[in-house]
Amino acid sequence: MKEIKKVTLVGLGAIGTAYGSLLHDSLNESFQVVASEERIKRYETKGILINNEPYHFNYITPEAKTGPADLVIFAVKNDELPQAIKDVRHHIGSDTIILSLLNGISSEEEIYAAYRNEHILYSMSVEIDAVRTNNEVHFTTRGRIEYGELDNTLSNDVLAVKKLFEKVGIDYEISSNITHTMWWKFMINVGINQTSAVLKAPYGIFQTMPIAYEWVESAMREVVALSEKIGTGLTEQDIKKFWPIINKLSPKGKTSMLQDVEAGRKTEVEYFAGKVCELGEKYKVPTPINEQLYRMITIIEEMTKINK
Numbered sequence: 150m151k152e153i154k155k156v157t158l159v160g161l162g163a164i165g166t167a168y169g170s171l172l173h174d175s176l177n178e179s180f181q182v183v184a185s186e187e188r189i190k191r192y193e194t195k196g197i198l199i200n201n202e203p204y205h206f207n208y209i210t211p212e213a214k215t216g217p218a219d220l221v222i223f224a225v226k227n228d229e230l231p232q233a234i235k236d237v238r239h240h241i242g243s244d245t246i247i248l249s250l251l252n253g254i255s256s257e258e259e260i261y262a263a264y265r266n267e268h269i270l271y272s273m274s275v276e277i278d279a280v281r282t283n284n285e286v287h288f289t290t291r292g293r294i295e296y297g298e299l300d301n302t303l304s305n306d307v308l309a310v311k312k313l314f315e316k317v318g319i320d321y322e323i324s325s326n327i328t329h330t331m332w333w334k335f336m337i338n339v340g341i342n343q344t345s346a347v348l349k350a351p352y353g354i355f356q357t358m359p360i361a362y363e364w365v366e367s368a369m370r371e372v373v374a375l376s377e378k379i380g381t382g383l384t385e386q387d388i389k390k391f392w393p394i395i396n397k398l399s400p401k402g403k404t405s406m407l408q409d410v411e412a413g414r415k416t417e418v419e420y421f422a423g424k425v426c427e428l429g430e431k432y433k434v435p436t437p438i439n440e441q442l443y444r445m446i447t448i449i450e451e452m453t454k455i456n457k
């Protein structure tokens with residue numbers, strides 16, 4: 150079986166630091182973080198605090214010609230993906246396994262279009278409540294990474310990643326139906342990320358206020374309607390499965406989209422409501438709630454630009 154010895158990460162934010170810190174602790178020099186000179190300078194000057202503990206990773210610039218890694222992990226935002234794909238070019242060889250932890254349902258295809266690499270596994274992180282403020286990240290739980298092959302086989306790549314995760318202590322689940330899993334996560338993000346960003350509400354609001362949570366479910370229901378039409382397997386039952394998950398998250402925790410809004414960053418609305426509306430038009434499924442969420446979040450983004 151393949152053994153993963155060298156790992157590269159691109160994207161040292163909320164998600165990247167949560168899993169990157171475990172990889173760093175266990176693999177030391179064999180774990181590298183790709184970042185531009187400007188980023189490295191910033192990370193080294195200010196340091197990166199993960200749950201108040203300072204971390205110093207092994208940084209490498211995109212230009213440095215290193216041999217391919219056994220595993221490359223993407224943990225940037227969707228809009229940052231095209232640049233990140235270019236920046237890790239020296240780390241991707243024909244046998245390199247790739248994991249993309251980005252939310253949404255398009256990043257794996259984007260990476261495949263660039264590299265035609267046959268070792269891309271589909272993956273996502275769930276039940277993590279990481280919050281990043283500049284160079285500080287806090288979380289009470291790292292949740293787990295769910296992943297798998299598109300054909301749901303227990304391939305050598307899947308088993309090699311399992312062995313690595315067990316070695317470094319990353320909780321994981323090998324999905325028995327990764328398409329369903331990816332759509333389920335997409336449904337969650339469409340529901341909670343977007344409503345929390347508009348309401349500026351941490352998880353505690355949704356845990357205690359039924360009217361807020363009903364709005365989440367109504368946005369999710371449009372994803373279920375699309376899934377039924379496209380055949381990706383979501384049902385009303387999948388909506389109900391999110392309730393115990395949100396209830397476990399820290400009441401003060403915030404979705405990545407709310408964190409983006411608060412930090413004045415561009416959000417991933419194009420990849421959530423934008424995608425829902427695009428698919429709604431294509432498959433003739435009404436998506437009025439996502440149309441409104443798309444408008445509201447786009448306006449919030451525009452207002453941020455004016456106020457900057």
Ligand SMILES: NC(=O)C1=CN([C@@H]2O[C@H](COP(=O)(O)OP(=O)(O)OC[C@H]3O[C@@H](n4cnc5c(N)ncnc54)[C@H](OP(=O)(O)O)[C@@H]3O)[C@@H](O)[C@H]2O)C=CC1
Binds near residue numbers: 252281
């Ligand atoms: N936060 C969460 O709880 C969760 C997030 N996700 C998903 O994970 C993905 C990442 O989110 P999150 O971690 O919150 O995002 P963050 O914005 O916290 O982190 C992204 C990081 O990537 C860095 N970056 C961007 N482009 C490059 C590049 N070319 N080279 C090196 N570094 C780069 C950014 O650096 P810089 O700051 O210097 O620009 C930033 O530190 C998103 O798709 C999100 O939806 C999934 C589950 C939960």
Ligand SMILES: CC(C)(CO)C(=O)C(=O)O
Binds near residue numbers: 252274277278403405
């Ligand atoms: C599921 C959730 C809301 C937290 O892990 C997430 O994926 C995000 O914040 O982007």
